[in-house]
Structure formats: structure tokens, C-alpha cells
Amino acid sequence: MHLCCEGMNVSLSQMATLDAVARHSSFSGAARELHVGQPVVSRTVALVERTLGSALFTRTTRAVELTDAGRAYLAIARRVLAAAEHGSRQWEGYTSGAEGAVHVAALPSVAATVLPAAIVDFTRGMPGRSVTVFDVPADEGIELLTAGKVDLTICDAERAAQAGPAAELQVLSADSLYAVVLPDSRLADTTEVTWADLSRELFVALQPGTSVRTLTDFGFASADTVPDSLVTARGVATVAGLVAAGVGVSAMPASVLPLLGFQDLSFRPLIAPTVTRTICLLGRIPLAPAAQAFRQDVVRAFANQPSGGSPLPDSP
Numbered sequence: 001m002h003l004c005c006e007g008m009n010v011s012l013s014q015m016a017t018l019d020a021v022a023r024h025s026s027f028s029g030a031a032r033e034l035h036v037g038q039p040v041v042s043r044t045v046a047l048v049e050r051t052l053g054s055a056l057f058t059r060t061t062r063a064v065e066l067t068d069a070g071r072a073y074l075a076i077a078r079r080v081l082a083a084a085e086h087g088s089r090q091w092e093g094y095t096s097g098a099e100g101a102v103h104v105a106a107l108p109s110v111a112a113t114v115l116p117a118a119i120v121d122f123t124r125g126m127p128g129r130s131v132t133v134f135d136v137p138a139d140e141g142i143e144l145l146t147a148g149k150v151d152l153t154i155c156d157a158e159r160a161a162q163a164g165p166a167a168e169l170q171v172l173s174a175d176s177l178y179a180v181v182l183p184d185s186r187l188a189d190t191t192e193v194t195w196a197d198l199s200r201e202l203f204v205a206l207q208p209g210t211s212v213r214t215l216t217d218f219g220f221a222s223a224d225t226v227p228d229s230l231v232t233a234r235g236v237a238t239v240a241g242l243v244a245a246g247v248g249v250s251a252m253p254a255s256v257l258p259l260l261g262f263q264d265l266s267f268r269p270l271i272a273p274t275v276t277r278t279i280c281l282l283g284r285i286p287l288a289p290a291a292q293a294f295r296q297d298v299v300r301a302f303a304n305q306p307s308g309g310s311p312l313p314d315s316p
Contacts, residue, residue: 099128100290202248
């Protein structure tokens with residue numbers, strides 16, 4: 001790198017030599033620090049002085065001292081050297097993944113259960129890293145990825161297939177749906193619940209367009225049945241509150257069940273048919289180094305989850 005202005009052309013290494021001479025007040029001291037011969041240091045100083053058209057040092061038999069011009073120029077050179085060092089560290093941090101901002105879109109259930117462990121691992125001891133989480137439905141997550149507003153999107157497999165070749169797809173996990181019922185209900189007395197069983201109850205569903213709603217609609221359709229009546233809610237917590245209040249029953253993937261733990265509810269495997277949600281990770285192409293590192297932490301966090309999801313202890 002050179003500092004160029006009106007014929008001035010001084011490299012960073014030449015500036016570093018001037019700085020070393022000034023700190024040591026000696027050509028020989030600067031040469032020892034820089035691991036070069038003293039003649040090299042002398043020639044470098046002379047060349048810079050010719051380039052700048054000003055004497056930077058006065059030489060005596062005892063010491064080398066800065067001139068007024070030397071002090072003025074050295075102040076500039078040290079600022080340039082500091083900026084270059086800072087920029088070098090920033091670039092090294094970027095290329096190594098040690099520094100960088102990662103933006104990830106995730107299904108709300110994933111954002112609240114699995115993603116926190118990945119974020120802890122990613123940011124621990126790494127002050128230069130940051131994560132922004134968008135807890136949004138799958139369709140919105142795909143849109144954010146396509147628009148370049150997020151680096152990664154965690155969504156269900158059906159939506160992931162819509163991303164096309166512009167994103168790299170990786171399967172993270174699969175978990176089955178569980179019936180969500182009151183502990184004293186007739187369905188809680190069984191070890192398994194069928195979709196036909198659920199259809200005879202008022203069913204509390206998540207709103208259309210969510211991955212869970214797609215799965216519950218599929219479950220009822222596959223069982224060739226429909227719920228007697230339907231109540232729709234926007235969030236998982238609301239569904240839990242409605243079921244706990246005795247409004248009806250519901251169904252959730254196993255990985256979502258921990259979010260319902262604040263209510264006194266029971267969970268039973270849903271069969272006939274068994275419906276499974278496959279979770280995928282989509283990444284932009286190409287992916288920045290920090291985002292690559294975070295992707296690895298996400299994969300590890302999912303791998304550390306219990307197989308088939310995380311049913312609460314009440315579930316047989």
C-alpha cells in the first residue's frame with residue numbers, strides 16, 4: 001500500500017521504518033527491530049526524504065532526531081499505519097469468520113427452542129459476532145432469503161423446496177405431531193391418539209399459512225376426516241391457553257411442545273396417520289464466513305436435540 005498525493009509515494013513499510021527510527025532515535029536500533037541491515041534503513045529514510053522533498057531527521061554522532069517536518073509527517077504516518085493495522089485485523093476477522101453479523105429467519109418454534117443454543121455457541125468468546133433473528137412463518141423466511149435480507153432461513157421442507165437453486169439446502173431434523181389435550185380428558189387416558197379421535201373434538205389450530213397448520217390440515221385430510229369445529233389462533237402460546245381453558249384440543253410437532261410447558265397439558269403421539277415435519281436449513285450462495293460458522297452451530301444444535309423432538313415428561 002502506498003500513500004500518494006501530488007507526487008508523494010510512500011509505502012506502509014517505509015512509514016514503519018520511519019516510525020522505528022523515530023522511536024529508537026537510531027538507525028541501528030530500527031534495523032534490529034525490523035530485522036534488516038542498517039544500510040537498508042538509511043537508504044529507506046533517504047528515499048522517503050527525497051520523495052517528500054523534506055529532511056525528516058537530523059543525524060549526529062550520538063542520535064537521530066526528528067525535524068519539525070519529520071514530526072509533522074510522522075504523525076500522519078502513524079495514523080495511516082494504525083488505520084492499516086485496524087483494517088487488516090477487520091479483514092482477518094471477516095475471512096476467518098471471527099467477526100461478522102449474521103441474519104437468520106426461523107420458524108417461531110425453532111427460534112424459541114433450538115436456535116438459542118446455536119447463538120450461545122456462536123457468540124461465546126466472540127465479541128465481533130452478532131446475530132439478528134427474524135422469527136417468522138416459513139413463507140416470509142423464504143422471501144427474506146430471496147431478497148438477500150437474511151443469510152439463512154430455517155423452515156419446513158415443503159417451503160424450502162420453493163427456494164430453488166439460489167440457496168443451499170440441508171435437512172436438519174424431523175419430528176412427529178402430538179395431540180395436545182387436557183390431563184383429565186378421555187384422550188389423555190390413551191397411549192396414542194388418532195386424527196379421527198381429534199376430529200370429534202373442537203380443534204384449536206394455528207392460522208393458515210403456518211407450517212404447523214399445513215401439517216394439521218394434511219393429517220385430517222389423510223385420515224379422511226375434518227374437525228367438528230375449529231378455533232384459529234395466531235400463536236403457539238395462545239393455542240396452549242385455549243386448550244388449557246378447555247376450549248378444545250390441538251396438535252403440535254414434538255419440538256414445539258416445550259413452548260406449551262407453562263400450561264398443565266398432556267401430549268400423546270398422533271397416529272393413523274403419523275405426520276412428520278421435516279425442518280431444513282437454507283443458506284445464501286455464496287455464504288459469508290461468519291454465516292458459514294453459524295450454520296455449523298445450527299446443525300450441531302439440532303443434532304443435540306433428542307431424536308424425534310422433545311416431548312415433555314407427561315408424554316408416554
